[in-house]
Structures are given as C-alpha cells and as structure tokens.
Amino acid sequence: ELGVERRFVPESCPRAVRPGDFVRYHYIGAFPDGTRFDSSYDRGSTFNVFVGKGQLIAGMDQALVGMCVNERRFVKIPPKLAYGSEGVPGVIPPNAVLHFDVLLIDLWNSEDEVQVQTYFKPEKCPRTVQVSDFVRYHYNGTFLDGTLFDSSHNRMRTYDTYVGIGWLIPGMDQGLLGMCVGEKRIITIPPFLAYGEDGDGKEIPGQASLVFDVVLLDLHNPKDGIAIENQLVPESCERRSQTGDFLRYHYNGTLLDGTLFDSSYSRNRTYDTYVGKGYVIAGMDEGLLGVCTGEKRRIIIPPHLGYGEEGRGKIPGSAVLVFDIHVVDFHNPADSVSITVHYKPSNCTVLSKKGDYLKYHYNASLLDGTLLDSTHSLGKTYNIVLGSGQVVLGMDMGLQDMCVGERRTVVIPPHLGYGEDGVEGEVPGSAVLVFDIELLELVSGLPEGYMFVWNGEVSPNLFEEIDQNHDGEVLLEEFSEYIQTQVDTGKGKLAPGFDFEKIVKNMFTNQDRDGNGKVTAEEFKLKDQEAKEEHDEL
Numbered sequence: 001e002l003g004v005e006r007r008f009v010p011e012s013c014p015r016a017v018r019p020g021d022f023v024r025y026h027y028i029g030a031f032p033d034g035t036r037f038d039s040s041y042d043r044g045s046t047f048n049v050f051v052g053k054g055q056l057i058a059g060m061d062q063a064l065v066g067m068c069v070n071e072r073r074f075v076k077i078p079p080k081l082a083y084g085s086e087g088v089p090g091v092i093p094p095n096a097v098l099h100f101d102v103l104l105i106d107l108w109n110s111e112d113e114v115q116v117q118t119y120f121k122p123e124k125c126p127r128t129v130q131v132s133d134f135v136r137y138h139y140n141g142t143f144l145d146g147t148l149f150d151s152s153h154n155r156m157r158t159y160d161t162y163v164g165i166g167w168l169i170p171g172m173d174q175g176l177l178g179m180c181v182g183e184k185r186i187i188t189i190p191p192f193l194a195y196g197e198d199g200d201g202k203e204i205p206g207q208a209s210l211v212f213d214v215v216l217l218d219l220h221n222p223k224d225g226i227a228i229e230n231q232l233v234p235e236s237c238e239r240r241s242q243t244g245d246f247l248r249y250h251y252n253g254t255l256l257d258g259t260l261f262d263s264s265y266s267r268n269r270t271y272d273t274y275v276g277k278g279y280v281i282a283g284m285d286e287g288l289l290g291v292c293t294g295e296k297r298r299i300i301i302p303p304h305l306g307y308g309e310e311g312r313g314k315i316p317g318s319a320v321l322v323f324d325i326h327v328v329d330f331h332n333p334a335d336s337v338s339i340t341v342h343y344k345p346s347n348c349t350v351l352s353k354k355g356d357y358l359k360y361h362y363n364a365s366l367l368d369g370t371l372l373d374s375t376h377s378l379g380k381t382y383n384i385v386l387g388s389g390q391v392v393l394g395m396d397m398g399l400q401d402m403c404v405g406e407r408r409t410v411v412i413p414p415h416l417g418y419g420e421d422g423v424e425g426e427v428p429g430s431a432v433l434v435f436d437i438e439l440l441e442l443v444s445g446l447p448e449g450y451m452f453v454w455n456g457e458v459s460p461n462l463f464e465e466i467d468q469n470h471d472g473e474v475l476l477e478e479f480s481e482y483i484q485t486q487v488d489t490g491k492g493k494l495a496p497g498f499d500f501e502k503i504v505k506n507m508f509t510n511q512d513r514d515g516n517g518k519v520t521a522e523e524f525k526l527k528d529q530e531a532k533e534e535h536d537e538l
Contacts, residue, residue, distance in 0.1 A: 002059050003076035013068035017107055019052025023064060024106035024207060030099045037091055037098075046105050048207045057082050060100065067104045069144045075100040106144045108190040108209050114174045115188040125180035129219055131164030134303075135176060136218035136318060142211045144188075149203040158217055160318050169194050172212065179216045181256050187212045217257045220302040220320045226283045229298040231324070237292035243276030246414075247288055247330040248430060254322045256300075261314040270328050272430045281306050284323065291327045293367050299323045329367035329432040331413040337397045338411040348403035354387030355445025357496035358399060360437055367411075367432045381440055385497035392417050395435065402439045410435045443496040451495045451503050452483065463524045474519040479511075480504045 017023055024046040029038040040047050049055045051064050059077030067073060079085065079095045087094040129135055136158040141150040152159050161167045163176050171189030179185065189210045191197070199206040241247060248270040253262040264271045273279045275288045283301030291297065301321040303309070311317040352358055359381040364373040375382050384390040386399055394412030402408065412433040414420065422429040446453050459465055466482045467474050483504050486492035494503055511519045 001078060002062055002081055004063050005074040005076075006071065007074050008070075008072040010068055010070045013071070015068070015107060017051055017064050017067045017104070018109075019061075019065060021051050021107055021109050022048070022207065023051055023067075023104060024048045024205075025064070026103045026105060028101040030101075032097050032099060045205065059098070063100070063102070064104070067102075067107075069104050069107055070146070071104050073100075073102045075102060106207070106209050110192070112190040114171045114190075114193060116175055116185055117188075118183060118185040120182075120184040122180055122182040125183070127180070127219060129163055129176050129179045129216070130221070131177070133163050133219055133221050134161070134318060135163055135179075135216060136160045136316070137176070137214050137216045139215075140213040142213070144209045144211060158316065169210075171210070175212070176214070176216070179214075179219075181216055181219050182258075184213070184215045187214060218255065218318070218320050222302075222304060224302040224304075226287050226302070226305060227300040228287060229300070230295075231298060232294075232296040234292050234294040237295070240290045240292055241275055241288060241327075241330050242332075243289065245275050245330045245332050246272070246430060247275055247291075248272045248328045248428070249288070249325050250328060251323050251325045254324075255315075256320040256322060270428065275330075281321075283321070287323070288325070288327075291325075291330075293327055293329050294369075296324070296326045299325060331432050333413075333415060335413040335415075337394045337413075337416060339398055340409045340411075341406065342409065343405075343407040345403060345405040348406065350403060350442060350444070352386055352399055352402045352439070352442055353445070354400075355448060355495065356386045357383070357443035357445060358386055358402075358439060359383045359441035360399070360439045362438075363436045365434045365436075366428070367434060372427060372433075383497065385445065385495070388497075392433075394433070398435065399437070399439075402437075402442075404439055404442050407436070407438045410437060445497075446493065446495045451498075451507055452492055454486075454492050456491060458526065462526075463521050472520060474511075474524070475517070476505065476508050479508045479519065483507070 026040045026046055027038075028036060028041065030036045052061055054061070056064075057077065059075070059081030062081070063073065063075040063077070077098045077100065079097065082098045083092045083094075083096065085094045087096055092098070138152045138158055139150075140148060140153065142148050164173050166173070168176075169189065171193035172187065174193070175185070175187030175189065189212070191207045191209060194210045195204050195206070195208065197206045199208060204210070250264045250270055251262075252260065252265065254260050276285055278285065280288075281301065283305030284299065286305070287297075287299035287301065299322075301323070303318045303320060306319065306321045307315050307317075309317045311319060315321065361375045361381055362373075363371065363376065365371050384399075387396055389396075391399075392412065394416030395410065397416065398408075398410030398412065412435070414422075414430045414432060417433045418427045418429075418431070420429045422431055427433070463474070464470070466478060468478055468482075480501070483492065483494070484500070487494055494500065508519065509515075511524055513523045
C-alpha cells in the first residue's frame with residue numbers, strides 16, 4: 001500500500017493541495033536500498049505538474065494531496081501505483097517499490113485570484129489608489145515558500161509606476177488598487193497573473209506564484225492640482241497675499257509618508273520669496289496666494305508641480321510634497337508707510353515737520369507680533385530730529401504731521417525700513433516693522449538749510465562783535481563763545497537735537513572759505529547775503 005510519512009509540517013498552512021491544483025516541488029527518487037534513480041535537484045529546477053489529472057503516477061497523485069507549501073513528505077509507492085510489472089526500461093525495473101523525498105515549493109489553482117491581506121492601515125485615509133494613479137512603493141518579493149527574489153529596500157529606492165494601465169504584471173495592477181499611503185499589505189499573485197509559464201527569464205521561474213509585501217509611500221494622479229488644508233486662519237485678516245507680493249514664512253517639508261526632507265525652523269530663519277513670479281516651484285507659487293499674516297496652512301503638491309521625475313537633493317523623483325507653512329509677514333514693493341491714528345488730542349494745532357526735535361515712546365514689533373524693542377522697557381524716550389536721517393526712512397515718514405499726545409501705529413515695509421539685510425541679531429532681513437508710537441514732546445526746528453537763526457535784529461557790526469580781540473580774524477574758539485552767548489541770552493537759536501560743538505564747527509567751516517582755520521571780514525557772510533550774491537551772479 002501507499003506509505004506517506006510527514007517529516008516536516010510548517011506551523012502555518014493556509015492552503016493544502018487538492019486535486020486539480022498545480023504544484024511545483026522538489027524530489028529525490030530512490031529504490032528501497034537507497035540507490036537514486038532521479039532527482040529534481042540535480043536538474044536545478046522544480047517538477048511542475050497538475051495534481052489529480054493523470055499527469056503523475058497514481059501513487060504520487062495521491063501522496064501530494066493535502067500537502068502544504070514547505071511541507072516535506074517521505075513517500076513509499078508500491079509497483080501497482082507506480083510503474084507496475086513493466087517498469088521503465090533502463091531506469092525503473094519491473095515491480096519496483098519507489099521511495100520519494102518530496103518538498104512542496106508552490107501551489108495554485110487556475111481559478112485563483114489575486115489575494116490581498118492588509119496588515120496595517122493608517123487611521124486617516126483621505127485617498128486610495130485608483131486606475132491611472134502614479135504610485136511610489138517599497139516591496140519585498142518572495143516565492144510562496146518564502147525565498148526572496150527581489151527587494152526595493154535592497155536597492156534603497158522605491159518602485160515608481162502607474163497603476164492599471166499595463167505597466168505592471170496584472171496581479172500587481174489589481175493588488176495595489178484601494179491602498180492608502182502608509183498602508184502595508186501582502187499581495188499573493190498566481191503565475192497566470194504574473195510571469196506565466198516562462199517566468200521572467202532571470203530570477204523568477206515559470207509557473208511561480210509570487211508574494212509581494214508592499215508599503216505604499218506616495219500617490220498622485222497626473223491630473224491633480226495642489227491641495228490646501230487650512231489649519232489656522234487669524235480672525236483678523238486685513239490683507240491677503242497676491243501675485244508680486246514678497247512673503248516671509250516658516251515651513252516643514254515632508255513626503256506624503258511623513259518623511260521630513262527640509263525645515264526652515266531647523267535653520268532658524270524664514271524662507272523669503274516673491275509669490276507668483278516663478279521664484280519657487282509652481283505648486284508653492286500657487287499655494288502661497290491668498291494667505292494672511294499669521295496663517296498656517298498645509299499645501300500638498302503633486303510632483304508635476306514640484307520637482308518632477310528627477311527630484312532634488314533629499315526629494316526623490318515623482319514625489320508628492322507636503323508643506324506645513326506659517327506666514328510671518330508679507331508686503332509688496334509698491335507699499336508705502338501705513339499710518340493708523342488711535343488717539344489725537346482735541347487741541348492739535350502744532351504738527352511735526354522736518355527739522356523738528358521729537359521725543360517719543362514706541363513699541364517695535366514684527367508683523368506677527370514678535371516684540372523687537374521698546375523704549376518703555378528702557379525707561380526713556382527716543383529723541384530725533386525729524387527728516388535728518390537719524391531713523392529709517394519709513395519712520396521719518398510715519399512721524400510727520402503728528403501732534404504732542406497723539407498715538408499712532410506705523411507699519412513700515414522693508415524697503416523703507418532695514419531692507420533685505422535687516423539688523424543682525426535684532427531685525428530679520430526683509431521684515432515688515434510695526435511701531436506703536438506716542439509723541440511726548442516737540443521742539444520746533446529751524447527753516448530748512450539753517451543751523452542757527454536770530455530771534456531779533458542782527459547787529460550791523462556782527463563781525464566786529466565776534467572778533468573780540470579786534471585782530472581782523474575770528475578763530476573757532478571766538479566764534480563758538482559768541483554763538484553760545486547768543487543762545488544763552490535768548491538772542492539766537494540753534495537747530496534743536498544736534499550736538500552744539502558739531503553745529504558750531506559746521507557753521508565756522510562754512511565761513512572759513514579758504515580753509516585756513518580763520519575767518520576774515522571778507523569771508524564772513526550771513527546766509528541771506530550768500531543767497532543774494534548767488535542770485536546776482538546768476
């Protein structure tokens with residue numbers, strides 16, 4: 001009778017051989033004395049056959065039924081279930097008992113379909129693979145007995161392909177449909193949906209079932225546009241970005257599976273760029289339009305609007321990009337200073353003008369509210385001569401026409417502030433500045449072009465009064481002493497806010513026309529006299 005000894009049975013046996021199944025197995029055939037008469041190992045290929053269809057000797061047809069993949073059986077077949085009284089001339093003698101050591105490698109049925117077993121699925125699955133989608137995935141490819149024949153992990157590169165349009169074997173085309181990014185599944189493919197009778201001519205033999213352990217990393221469709229997910233929109237949004245605006249924003253850049261490839265936060269510096277002008281990838285150009293200062297949004301960019309098939313740096317080819325951005329500020333090069341008056345006294349007749357000496361308090365911040373500086377914390381006012389270049393141009397503009405006691409907010413674009421370079425360690429480059437200002441004191445300045453004016457009539461003998469030792473020459477010391485006396489007695493007034501010695505030296509230098517350090521009567525002229533002479537010459 002037929003003898004079957006199960007020498008090894010795997011722990012997992014999801015499927016056993018039934019009549020009509022196709023099997024691939026290795027065997028060693030021997031006589032009872034141990035003499036071998038055949039071996040598939042010697043030929044270097046499995047024996048491939050349908051079971052229960054008369055393609056095998058009767059004993060083997062029966063012995064294979066119920067076997068699992070990777071099971072090993074020792075089979076004793078009597079002559080009546082083998083080659084009988086005739087044997088096989090030159091190989092099997094008549095009435096020979098045959099021993100077979102059998103190892104089952106593969107098993108499938110012509111009615112099989114692709115089998116999909118999902119063993120991990122993300123909680124969030126906003127989109128699944130559809131026909132004509134482009135996917136990036138990693139896989140390990142094995143035979144049904146667990147033998148590895150290929151792995152994208154070993155190549156350290158994903159497999160990138162379209163789904164459902166014939167770029168893959170039919171079974172993989174089917175097995176990938178419906179997957180989520182991050183999902184892991186095992187796809188088992190019968191050979192007639194894989195490489196069929198011929199195999200691939202390399203690693204995969206004919207009639208082999210294939211098992212792919214797949215993790216999906218990326219998914220998009222060539223028809224996709226960008227996707228925007230608003231995460232935080234400020235309640236107050238007075239202005240939204242438009243083409244031509246200049247933005248400063250922070251971002252984290254990841255792949256669709258969450259792999260971080262870049263971050264402005266790690267550099268501790270915003271990314272600064274024009275929008276809608278082609279300075280950034282097309283998807284980001286589009287995704288940055290319509291944002292508010294302080295807004296946080298997620299921008300998902302398909303590869304044809306990102307870095308395409310080639311990728312860049314840490315970004316692989318054909319990768320979907322996910323940017324989580326936080327808009328810090330934006331402006332337009334055409335912007336001027338923006339002034340918002342919060343309080344103006346009822347008695348507001350004297351307004352600040354160029355040349356006036358101002359004392360004011362301020363809080364300086366960025367557009368996102370980050371405090372830069374405050375005179376309140378220093379406990380003293382900030383003092384300037386308006387229009388003299390002692391502050392940035394935008395502040396000179398923002399302090400014009402203010403009255404004492406007035407409070408206003410002045411928003412200064414960077415081209416009227418500290419420009420592209422900013423102030424190292426204090427003001428970022430290309431930053432919009434916000435100043436909350438209160439004017440506390442105003443000292444009226446002199447007419448433009450004057451550093452000293454008389455409060456009364458000018459002495460007709462002015463040079464002689466300045467030339468105290470009457471030697472016909474005025475030195476800087478004499479000139480300085482005379483001006484100081486005029487100011488102290490209220491007869492004259494210096495331009496407010498400037499250093500006394502610098503003003504006096506400047507005035508003296510203007511009079512010392514030959515530059516010899518002395519002023520003579522011929523050199524000495526009042527400003528109105530200079531203007532008249534120039535006019536006469538013209």
